[in-house]
Amino acid sequence: MEFAINDGPWQLFSDAAALQTSSTSISLKRVHFRWLETSESLDADYDELNNIVRLRNFESISTDGGLWLLPWAMFALRSISPKASICADLPADSTDSDLEDTFRRAGFILHGGKAVFPMATTSFDHQNPETSPNIANALDKLVKTEELCGRSILQEQYQPYVWRHCIKEPTFWGIIRMGAEISKHFDAETVFGQEKRESPLPKEASLRLDTLLRRIHSICDDHMNNQPFADVPQQYRQIYAMAAYERAKLKLLEDKPLAALNILDDGILKGIQFDDRNLSKFASSISKKLLPLPPAINSNRPLESAFPIPDKLQWSVDVKTEVRPSLEAFYKHCVAAGKPMVIKGMVEAFPIFEFFDFDYLNNTHGHRKVPIELGSSYTDDDYSQEIVSIHEYLSKHVFSTTQSTAYLAQHALLDQLNLTDTVPVPDYAAMLPNSEESVADPTMNVFIGPSGTLSPLHCDPRPNFFCQIRGKKFVRLVDRKHVDRVPVDPESMNSNSSIADFENPDYEEFPELVGLETDDIVLEAGDCLFMPERYFHLMRSLTQSISISIWC
16 A cells, blocks of 8 residues: 655745655555553554544545654554554565654654554553563663653654644644654763764754754744734744754754753743653753853852841731641631731741752753843833843842842743752642642742842732742732722733832822731741732842742
8 A cells, every 4th residue: 555755744944955855655564553551453554544543533644645644643543542552563574764764753663673652651561572672672761861851742742732733833743854853863871971972963964954943943933023922822832842852952962062951941931841841851951961150259148138128117017927827727817818928837848948049050050041130120111131041140140239130030940940849839729719720730930139129019810829948038018908099000011010119108199008008028038928819019139039939
């Protein structure tokens, strides 16, 4: 049975001479598929695989449709047995490299005339008699690669959250093809070894692949830059991250780990990673390979209070403070009554509290790129943003008095550094409304800054467990019963922020602030401030400071 494989999805790159290939016919003889964890098996030729595709409600693939049959058949087979490992026996007399490449693009591991489709590599049964030592070794290598680099597009292409957005994009199919070519040469254990080595990928091929991947980034950039970032269709951010992952592999093959790390950080900041946070995992492995940076300037000096605590306002009240309150006490005060609370004795138990300081950030992640805010605050005219390395930020801004104020604010740094598992969601989140969603999908952001950084009075859309990790921070709260008296500009992009200065209120300009109750707190390392949703708060760093917010 003959079926055509052509480069229809690659017509976008038809001006690249290396990709101007004609349609190729490949003989697909009967292939024996079997599920290695069970006794199920399937003998199939082209027509039978096409029937599987039809039966599983996928579009039928014609012999000249320009899409590969095997990937579509794997979509269908995955839906039949989503956690199985599928083995296909290639024709014994097959010497067709195009056929092998087709299986490789479909996500199979090839070895000794067998092709294994590893749906769940970690649960693979090495004792199964169907598992040859060669296949077992190949799967072990794949597991090691996942540990160091996360999952690739070849493994993740069949996940519904990926293909339902990306399957109609030619660039998606292009990345699959390039990923298959790169995977033939990429061995994670060798790449992360100590010895320098020649790249197994020819220089011409590496240049061609890098050029195409950069063009995919350019295409996605056009979509991301021509509309508000929140409105960018998800597939362009997903594809951007996929291309970054493959480009980083190319740079590692060229023994350029810093270039690979910068590409991954760019992909993390702009793109959407796979569910296993593959770019973050990959970047963390590369960080360990790089030489450490020098200490941040003056980073060993004590975190002394350099910014004075603002004076209490006339109508200031105290915030309730408890040492690990019971769930019932938390519910009564914070949920039923809708009040804030300072919780002590909880944050110190977080694994991250033991190590997440300025020296750790500089020594372990100093090369990583992060977005910082420049200016007095995000509501002022002098506000701007910049991407810098963590080392540069600490040296030039956090521990220096010669530069303008800069703030690493509300950034998903834990996700970027693959550290989300070190911050557990507080048990108290189970007491909140919609607690199942809150606990399952918290939003964690990090705030790092020098003394004096300011977040003007604003409110958040979700309940917030604000955890102080290092340093001291002043917080001023406005009770929700006064929310209608907080002056805001509803037409502004910062409509959740007050236009009044709540450190030194001007009662003549804003007479509605007279008699308004505020709560003042100084958070120290280890404290957690719980704030109900839409509870207005102002924050000022009194020392160099590291904080983590957990929106539930």
